[in-house]
Amino acid sequence: MRKRALVSVSNKENITEFVQGLVGLDYEIISTGGTLRVLEEAGISVKPVEAVTGSPEILDGRVKTLHPMIHGGLLAKRDNPDHRQQLEDHSITPIDMVIVNLYPFKQTFDQEGVTEEEIIENIDIGGPTMLRAAAKNFSDVTVVVDPKDYETVLEAARHDKLNKQKRQQLAAKVFRHTAYYDSLIASYFTDKEEASFPETYTVTYEKVQSLRYGENPHQQAAFYKNPIQDGMSLATANQLHGKELSYNNIQDANAAVEILSDYKEPAAVAVKHMNPCGIGVADTLNVAFDKAFDADPISIFGGIVALNGEVDEKTAEKLSEIFLEIIIAPGFTEDAFRILTKKKNIRLLELASADNESTTHKLTTVNGGVLIQEFDKAVVMKDDLTVTTKRRPSEQEITDLLFAWKAVKHVKSNAIVLAKDNQTVGVGAGQMNRVGAAKIATEQAEEKAKGAVMASDAFFPMPDTVEVAAKAGITAIIQPGGSKRDQDSIDKCNEYGIAMVFTGMRHFKH
Template sequence: MSIQRALLSVSDKSGLEEFAKGLASMGVEILSSGGTHKFLSSKGIPVKEVSEHTGFPELFDGRVKTLHPKIHGGLLQRRDLEEHQQQAKKHSIPPIDLVVVNLYPFEETVAKEGVTLEDAIENIDIGGPSMLRSAAKNYQAVTVVTDPADYPTVLAEMKERNGDTTLSTRERLALKVFQRTAAYDSAIARFLNKEQETAKSFSVSLPLYSELRNGDNPHQGASLYGNFGDYFVKLHGKELSYTNVLDIESAAAIALEFRRPTVAILKHTNPCGVGCADEDLREAWEKAFETDKQAPFGGVIVINRPMNMALAKVIGEIHTDVIIAPDYESDARAHLQKKKNLRLMQMLPGVEDALRQPVIKSAPGGLMVMDSDSKALGLDAIESKVKTERPPTKEEIEAMRFAWRVVKHVKSNAIVFASHDRTLGIGAGQMSRVDSCRIAIWKAKEAGLSLEGSAVGSDAFFPFPDGLISCAEAGATCAIQPGGSVKDPEVIAAANAHKMAMVFTGYRHFKH
């Protein structure tokens, strides 16, 4: 059965003119209202006001336009049931065969800084989702479009099939509608629930962004959902894998901890080395790379400044899986693209806000939702939280701040030795904190780096003095840790015995 009548009501008017002209050329009657009617009329496209079709005016500043039996009856009536057709004839409800609706931009509205509750409420679409759901429920007879990307497919099928679309296309488009309305309602619920300490229910509906190359291992499938492409763009290289995406997230989070030019190298989401410089990215790279010259093989490199040719040449000498930068100078990009398997990623503005979104993890039978670990420690906080007889020097404070910024991104139990602008030794993921200390000390020794005068950061408290003592004996003169152990007095005594300065932050940075 060919499409005779269509209802068009959209916020996003991209591609609408060409699509509507295509419908009109095939003799389709077009119904519309409000801004869409005005737009189509201005383009010279024949269009009938919804109020003229229903015989009922728009009410309440346009809040009620399409919520009418003549609209929903036209969408929901079954063409194959004689009883439905008799009722439609009795009440003068002609069928509507095509619905083209995209919704008020609620998500975009609430993402704006300073959005008011009134603005948010006015951007909750009522008529649009109602029409979409009615049309999608009756997809056996009605074609429903909510994405302008589907306009060409619908027009092409109508031209090939004497004004009709295929059942498979209608079914696919109906599924897309229910996915979209579910995501829309979830966004509204999340916004209205933001003042609550804990949501009583949690729903998430995200569009497929891409199939991933593989999961943790080649025999595991994986997919990425949501708007990842709003924050990262792949400029070159193989498809992303599940582990690549995890590494990219971790790398960006580390790079954005620092305002100075910074380079970080990661492997399996753990930093192998982090370095800062005043201006020269290559200097920052050398500091990061010198922390561990073996681990970066097949790893991830991130910088918080545009990639230049000087750094690209150096990085190009080692095997790297992913490079991330906010931009690339043209010659640097061309040089790195000579490696066909290297993934070049561009980090876009706004990623810092995206990284502050809640963390979602699967659990048997459900999901866990956690606030992001975005707590920062200011200079005043360090100076006011000294627990030892000796206060830290200015240089030690800067070194402790650096260590604390990095250690939050290392898998627990985590230990980081650092100066004011570089890591010197990193111990990650050990079941015993003292073992993480020993590994960090050993890594520094293997790299030929001195720990004399360094700061040590611990993501959680030292449960016993042994870990701190090993750090002091290796050369650390100051330590930053959360505190909170029943053995704190013994740990403080050990720090005093080794003439260390030590700060208790009062909060930890576990990472699992």
């Protein structure tokens, strides 16, 4: 019996060449709507699906392949005598191959000014149904959803290698594709009803690239992106120069971009192992970078620098003097690009905006599950502060305190940040006790700690951190408050003349 292929594609790329190849292998072609017209215009003999079903397309094309003559031909088991008999009883011809890709839901959704009706009409029903039916019956049916597979499928068919193993591989791709497609639709409706944490949480990602390895050379890894990301994303950055990003590069670069998104004024952020080692804010990007560098000129070596303005020649010259893995910015002047690209391996990433308005949740995998939370976007303003000590902070100290508070949010807990004049001067990250983090920050700052302020991501359980601050010359402290022993720390601040304010909010980062 002559083999039969059903073709119904939204993406017409290379479809005529593929179908011509099938015709050359003596396949009978049946098709629908726009695909039918494209094939006929190419001179290919094709049978309309109505001629198979005996029913016209109805409801503006919503119903055309949802018919027993189609799905019986797809789902019948060829080695089942009862199935074969039923096909004969109902005059159903088996379908041996399905070539289908789906209505462009995501492309429609992404269009500016698109209406809800247009979005709904691009939810494919018949396509996924045919794909799933054919994929379920991969023992007998070949299913092709990706135009990239056309040539390999033709080659396999020509050499009689379209075997069960190959059909199962194609079926697996189909189920991944339909799951991806349905997850986009589910996300659209979940967002419409503003359900932050629904009863099931379905996400999907598109592969960006395979990576050489993960955190360590013995770990395999790959990078995927969220296809419906609605804010700035490292996954959409344009790499202008340098070798391929590694797993750790991507982690650190993402941390740098997240930190940078908190600053509107000219800012520079230096990151090492996902912690900021220097943050600087100034009237110009050039001075902002000077501050970020001076904050910790040792740790910045081999790190990542992110800036929220176009890099000019003067800033590029300074950047080129340091060994850096990555530089991220919205752009580079021609002279800056010329200077920086003299280094063969440095990665230059162009990220149009550091404004992070994404509503996507933060996901952290655990064995057998995933933790889901909102991103920490909370902002504390001057009026939110509660002064707890006898001495009130000066206006300059308040400015420094708010700067330090913004920075400490991005430091691994337990976290302490020292800052002065819109510059971090000491960072204590990821310690098992808070006073240990404070000692690291003050030792790093050395003389810069005098007259600086201190930020703590969580409350002081004991007054020992205030002792460390006083010894280093810290003049003001910002912390959440909320400890049973808050008064001990307040009393200690009063003893040393240190001003302290509470935010009523903590910034743990694990």
